[in-house]
Every structure is written in C-alpha cells, then in structure tokens.
Amino acid sequence: MRLLLPTFLIGAVCASAQTNTADTYLASESPIAKTGLLANIGSSGAKSQGAKPGIVIASPSHSNPDYLFTWTRDSALVFQAIIDQFTLGIDTSLRSQVDNFVASQKIIQQVSNPSGSVSSGGLGEPKFNIDQTAFTGAWGRPQRDGPALRANALITWANFLISQSNTSYVANTLWPIIKLDLDYVASFWNQSTFDLWEEVNSSSFFTTAVQHRSLRQGAALATAIGQTSVASGYTTQAANLLCFLQSYWNAAGYMTANTGGGRSGKDANTVLASIHTFDPAAGCDAVTFQPCSDRALANLVTYVNAFRSIYTINSGIATNVGVATGRYPEDGYMGGNPWYLTTLAVAEQLYDALSVWKQQGTLSVTAVSQPFFAALSPGISIGAYPSSTSTYTTLTAAVKNFADSFIAVVAKYTPSGGGLAEQYSRSNGAPVSAVDLTWSYAALLTTLGAREGVVPVSWGAKGLTVPSTCERGGGGGGGTVAVTFKVQATTTFGENIYVTGSVDALVNWSPDNALILSAATYPIWSITINLPASTSIEYKYIRKFNGAITWESDPNRKFTTPAAGSFTLNDSWK
Numbered sequence: 001m002r003l004l005l006p007t008f009l010i011g012a013v014c015a016s017a018q019t020n021t022a023d024t025y026l027a028s029e030s031p032i033a034k035t036g037l038l039a040n041i042g043s044s045g046a047k048s049q050g051a052k053p054g055i056v057i058a059s060p061s062h063s064n065p066d067y068l069f070t071w072t073r074d075s076a077l078v079f080q081a082i083i084d085q086f087t088l089g090i091d092t093s094l095r096s097q098v099d100n101f102v103a104s105q106k107i108i109q110q111v112s113n114p115s116g117s118v119s120s121g122g123l124g125e126p127k128f129n130i131d132q133t134a135f136t137g138a139w140g141r142p143q144r145d146g147p148a149l150r151a152n153a154l155i156t157w158a159n160f161l162i163s164q165s166n167t168s169y170v171a172n173t174l175w176p177i178i179k180l181d182l183d184y185v186a187s188f189w190n191q192s193t194f195d196l197w198e199e200v201n202s203s204s205f206f207t208t209a210v211q212h213r214s215l216r217q218g219a220a221l222a223t224a225i226g227q228t229s230v231a232s233g234y235t236t237q238a239a240n241l242l243c244f245l246q247s248y249w250n251a252a253g254y255m256t257a258n259t260g261g262g263r264s265g266k267d268a269n270t271v272l273a274s275i276h277t278f279d280p281a282a283g284c285d286a287v288t289f290q291p292c293s294d295r296a297l298a299n300l301v302t303y304v305n306a307f308r309s310i311y312t313i314n315s316g317i318a319t320n321v322g323v324a325t326g327r328y329p330e331d332g333y334m335g336g337n338p339w340y341l342t343t344l345a346v347a348e349q350l351y352d353a354l355s356v357w358k359q360q361g362t363l364s365v366t367a368v369s370q371p372f373f374a375a376l377s378p379g380i381s382i383g384a385y386p387s388s389t390s391t392y393t394t395l396t397a398a399v400k401n402f403a404d405s406f407i408a409v410v411a412k413y414t415p416s417g418g419g420l421a422e423q424y425s426r427s428n429g430a431p432v433s434a435v436d437l438t439w440s441y442a443a444l445l446t447t448l449g450a451r452e453g454v455v456p457v458s459w460g461a462k463g464l465t466v467p468s469t470c471e472r473g474g475g476g477g478g479g480t481v482a483v484t485f486k487v488q489a490t491t492t493f494g495e496n497i498y499v500t501g502s503v504d505a506l507v508n509w510s511p512d513n514a515l516i517l518s519a520a521t522y523p524i525w526s527i528t529i530n531l532p533a534s535t536s537i538e539y540k541y542i543r544k545f546n547g548a549i550t551w552e553s554d555p556n557r558k559f560t561t562p563a564a565g566s567f568t569l570n571d572s573w574k
C-alpha cells in the first residue's frame, strides 16, 4: 500500500529529524569551530606559525590552493564575530585577541602595496603576507569591501568601549584607524571594485551594502565623539549609497549580485550582504535588505533554487528542504562546488528573520515574498499574520525546519573530526580546496548564535528612506567636503575680506561675486564652504573697501581637498 501524504506534511515529518540533526551537530561542531578559528590567528594560534599577533590567516593551506595570506575581508568578518562574542558577553576571554587585531590593522593600513599608499587607495588592497608586508603578485584589486568591513567591526568595538566609559581609547586609538577606512569608503564607493569572490570588476551588491552600513554607523560614532562635520560628510555619502543599493534589485525578483560579469547574478554575495547588515531594530525593511524583508526572502529562494539541479548531491531533494549551495551557479573555481559558509549563510538569514518576527509578534507575506513562503506552505495567501494565528505558527515552524535542513546538509558533509574546508564536493560531498578555512568556522559560530536568538547591536538601519535622486559620490564624482577658510587680516572700519578661487563653489575667480567672510572672531575672518572632494583648488582672499578691490599678492594659494570629512585652512593675509 502506498501512503500518500501532502507535500507539506512530508516536509514537516522530515523536518523534526533535521532539527535533531542540527541540534546534535552544532553541539559537537561549535567547540571544534571555535578552536579551529583561534588556531588561525597569530601569533599564538596552533596553525598560524609566522603570522604576527592579530593577523588572521585565511587557511593553513600552503599549496593548491595557497591561502597562507591575510585577507582584509576575511579578517574583518572573523573579528566581527569575535567582537560580537566578546561585547555580547558570550565569550569574555577574547579581549587580548581584539587588542591584537587593532594593533595589526593599524600597521597593515600603513603598508604601501600595489593598490597604493594609505592616502592614495592602498586601503583597497585585498590581501597581505602574514608578516604584515605587501603581497605584490598579480591579483584582482582593488576590493573595496575590506575597509568597510574592518570599520564595521572596529565601530562595534568602539561603541562597546564608549558604553564602558572608555572614550579616550576610542578617540585616541580606534578613531584614527576607523576614520582612514571610512574616508576611503566615502571617497571611492562610486568606483569599480572586484567583488568578494575576487573575479568580477564592476559594482557589487555585497560591497555597496557593507559600505553603506560603515558610513551610517561611522557617522553616528563621529557624532558621539564630537566630529560633527566629519559625520555630515559620511551621512551624505551614506544616502547616496543607499540610493545606489536599490538599483541591484531586478524585475525577476532577486538582487543582481554584480553590475558586470555576465552571469545570472544569483549569488551568495546577496545572502551574505543580508546577514552582515542585519539590524534587529530595522524590522523587515527592504531598503536595507533586512533578513526578513520580502526582497531578501524572495532573493533567498531564487538563490537556493539555482543549485538544486546542478549539484549531484542535491538530486531528489524536495523543494521545501534545504540543499547544498555555493557561491553562484556558474562557478568553476576548484571544481565549482558548494561552500560550507554559503550553505550556512542561508540558515543564518532565516534564523535572523525568525528573531525579528518573534520580536515584532507578526509576519507578513507580500506579493514579493509569496514565492518564498509558498515553497514552504503551498497556497499561502498574501497577508499579515499576527503571532496569535495558526498561520504564523505554521509558517515560522516551516521556516525553522527549512533553516535547520541547511544545517543538516552541512552536518552530513562535515568529515569525521569536524574540520571545515572551503568547499565540499558537488558529486559526493567530500571536502575540497583549502582545509580549515577560518571563514567557514566563523560562519558556523555566527549561524549557531543566530539559531539561539543572538542578535547583533543595531547599526542605525531603522527607518531609513531612500533619497529621491541618486547622486554619484566620492573620487571627484560629486562628493563634497566642508572647508573652513580662516585668514588673519586687520582691516579698517567698513572694509571686508572675501574669498574666490578656481571652482564653481568659489565663484570661479570672480571678484564681484566673491564670498564674504565673517568677522565674528576678528582679526580671524572665516567662512565654511562645501567644495568638491579630492580636488586640487587655487584661491585668494580679496579686500573690498568703498568699492575698491585689493587682491592678495601672488602666487595663488593652493591646496587639495581631502576625500571626505572636513578641512580647515589657517592663513594670514599676504
């Protein structure tokens, strides 16, 4: 006799087994992941000989592939996890690791490399040698997510220290490091970048999303330590980034991961963006692609389904059950296999979503997210379901089971011993590529935290609205900095000081339209003007008295505006 069960019931029956598998696996795997992660941090890590203190090696693998380098992105994501664990009180033994990281990044930032020096684009260099020297071989550079991710981790740390009244350390030690990264982001966000997989040179959703977060929380930190004009420069560029972020959404109902590359655009890039810009205070806002937003859920199901038919190990698995997922379906690197960290990211996004629905006490199915929910609960209608309804209970249980089923996939393909490599074979699930990938271990730990309801501190995503017009920013593309002109000049009664110079904002050398300075702090005259960022500018002061104009003596004064923030000129009449 054949027993015919509706699809949903089959899912539910399997799901409790998946939840048991996830419980058992995570209990045994999490200490292995923690040990594996710390083993890869210098100088005392068991597998990171030769790495300086605070330097994260990507993997101990030294050949095929050689990952014995430190990537700014991987290191920042690993330390975001460590800083979250310390500041949320999950592991209070990690402080010296964080201090080492801060010290190592302060050094690495100053290392000139093929992308430039600290002040000319070098912060976009993707990877360094583990003794903190430059890697000079050919590579996909620059990668502009690194400085943003590092700033995000260090700002989390700074905010914690401020809450502990340790503001002087933040202002004196952390802020100069963070500001370099944020100025870089503000200046270069609108220039092309290699994506996080180091292959496509265009604009990339993950990069834009983490850049947006960095300037948003950077502006809040700048304000908290009294750097208000710097904060306003960051806020301007954050608004431009938020605007640009929306442009990755496509009519097929998912985020196109990169503007270049000629691929489908279905990519773990987008899922990683959602979990690494999760803000539990932002509800299910779609503008910042929160994990429970309709766009992020629609995107998730599209991403997952892209792998169902291409990997042998996924064959025969029902559409409401998790499968192995990789970076993007067209991937061919090291055989183009599923990755542990991308499969875990799917589960993490869903656990984050569950935390927010629980906190809100309601869940909405919109026209955009209906395909996601319908995959788990066929026939589900558009609507808002408060937690008192049976539909809410059914849907959240289905989402939890679905999330756990991705953990079960990872559990199934974790070798005995628990080591997590980079990839696992698409044909038989055996580990492939670099062993002991630090990022794989960090992903296991953050996914476990999310499953247990741990949420990060808010970074300011709540209630953001998208500007009505998108402006280009930074790098001479329209970003501005507030420049204060101060000049010491003694004058006679009725005489005033003006400034004019070589750009529109300085009225293009027009003495008639020159801008008048304030004498409020006489004999220092001053005015603050927004000027184009990273631009070489010439100017002169002039005096006007009874209609007569007197120019300063030659040559013209000259300076270059910084990439972002503010700048003050301290001049004396000549």
Ligand SMILES: *[C@@H]1O[C@H](CO)[C@@H](O)[C@H](O)[C@H]1NC(C)=O
Residues within 6 Å of the ligand: 095, 099, 161, 166, 169
């Ligand atoms: C502030 O934090 C730094 C970094 O961990 C630490 O070295 C310093 O002792 C702290 N200062 C105070 C006053 O707690």
Ligand SMILES: *[C@@H]1O[C@H](CO)[C@@H](O)[C@H](O)[C@H]1NC(C)=O
Residues within 6 Å of the ligand: 189, 190, 191, 192, 202, 203, 240, 243, 244, 470, 471, 472, 473
């Ligand atoms: C720069 O910003 C504009 C406006 O948002 C956008 O159209 C353009 O694609 C961006 N270019 C890059 C390389 O980010």
Ligand SMILES: *[C@@H]1O[C@H](CO)[C@@H](O)[C@H](O)[C@H]1NC(C)=O
Residues within 6 Å of the ligand: 141, 192, 201, 202
């Ligand atoms: C990346 O793309 C930009 C814009 O098209 C181009 O100027 C730059 O040379 C490219 N970089 C590399 C390494 O191909």
Ligand SMILES: *[C@@H]1O[C@H](CO)[C@@H](O)[C@H](O)[C@H]1NC(C)=O
Residues within 6 Å of the ligand: 568, 569, 570
């Ligand atoms: C002008 O003076 C201020 C403080 O007095 C200082 O912060 C600033 O760096 C000076 N500007 C220049 C260009 O030296």
